[in-house]
Amino acid sequence: MATNTGLEEIIKNYGELTQFIFHKNDVLFKENDQPAGLYCLESGSVKIFKEEHDQQERILHLATAGEILGLHSVVNNHPYTNSAAAISETRASFISASEFMKLINSNNTYKLLVMKSLCSRIDSMEDHIVRISEKMSDERFADTLLVLVEKYGVNKTKDLNIHLSIDELASYTCTSKSYMKKIITEFTHRGLITFSGGNIKILNLPLLKSTAVVNVRPAAL
Amino acid sequence: MKPQFEHPVCDECRSRLGNVFCSLTASQVNEMDSEKNCSIYKKGQIIFNEGNKPAGVYCVNKGKIKIYQTGEEGKEQILRLVKEGDVLGYRSLISGEAYSGTAAVMEDATVCFIPKRTFFDFLHTNADLSTQMMQLLSHDLKEAESRLTGLAQKPVRERMAEALLMLLEFYGTDKEGAINAVISREDIANIVGTATETTIRILSDFKSEKLIDLIGKKIKVNNHQGLVKTAHIYD
The missing domain is CATH 1.10.10.10 (Winged helix-like DNA-binding domain superfamily/Winged helix DNA-binding domain)
Incomplete structure (x- = not known):
């Protein structure tokens, strides 16, 4: 679920953004690629998935307007742990990893918003885990x-x-x-x-x- | 005379040096030391309950703890294992929500409680600590994602092999080379997301295939390669 932590507004007010429009099936980022940055979704819908060794995709999450994608990979500076592709026409703003880190390192309160955003994603992932197992x-x-x-x-x-x-x-x-x-x-x-x-x-x-x-x-x- | 329980001292606590609190300044360590409360928990005791509101974070000085959610049918699903040096309960505290799981002790534990106010003071004033917390949560999210993928896709036999490898990596081995933790068959079932009977059956299958040895309640991994192969881990 999209929880509005206020992080998105801070990113938007910062400037340094590039606007993108993605059509159905366009890829925002790919698993294992170096994290170039993150996307704030403004409209549309995006599937977050992992590719399995039998080439099948496993959808982990469906994202909607207000959500931030790629956050944990950028924060930990590790390759994207999943792929993101548009399911319908999607508008998103992109901020590069280095600009984003500069932004949140400028203020400790921003980091708390990042943490909150991550918490809500983990919660929804765990709900999903419990659901599948029972x-x-x-x-x-x-x-x-x-x-x-x-x-x-x-x-x-x-x-x-x-x-x-x-x-x-x-x-x-x-x-x-x-x-x-x-x-x-x-x-x-x-x-x-x-x-x-x-x-x-x-x-x-x-x-x-x-x-x-x-x-x-x-x-x- | 009643034996006195000696509170662990933060400054000397080796568990602290392995977790996010290693970035505290000397004066913050002293502050944490005076604000914290430590307790001994016996096996089976609950540290916090799903649905309760958090009042602080817990820092594990010693022992093993499981965090689980109770499903609609009352079955436990273990979401995370915690050992000495780990911090727990931070997620609910940060998100300001009720605990999404219950923390119960698997092996006798000494756990220190750090009040909310102190923890947030540190977060606001110590940039290193807040960076480390951010990274810890990012790591947790990555783990949750791979748990989900594993659970969704793999048959129970593969998941069992994967769980044993995870336990081996997480707890290490004892003198006899067995996984350094006593985990009930039921707990293993709740980690894997299957029935206890199935767990017992697969473990005995693994034993007859010489992948593992069962030493009392402990499990020894005999054939690491074989287990990796069974788990279908390719990377």
């Missing part, structure tokens, strides 16, 4: 949808304000593509959602919420 795929998918609703919102016709492919949904939910298709079919049958060409319509939010809760399963099945 929930079944269908519960996790319901969870994924709730996260997306909260993050990106739905429009008047109940469509999610973000488009994701089956691959991306499977990756973020931590399940396989074929199983993802099965769950989507099941959710459609139950009247929870409809899915077509990356567009997700949320039909029954209360039922989705109860599906996301760990269900006690009958022992013999």
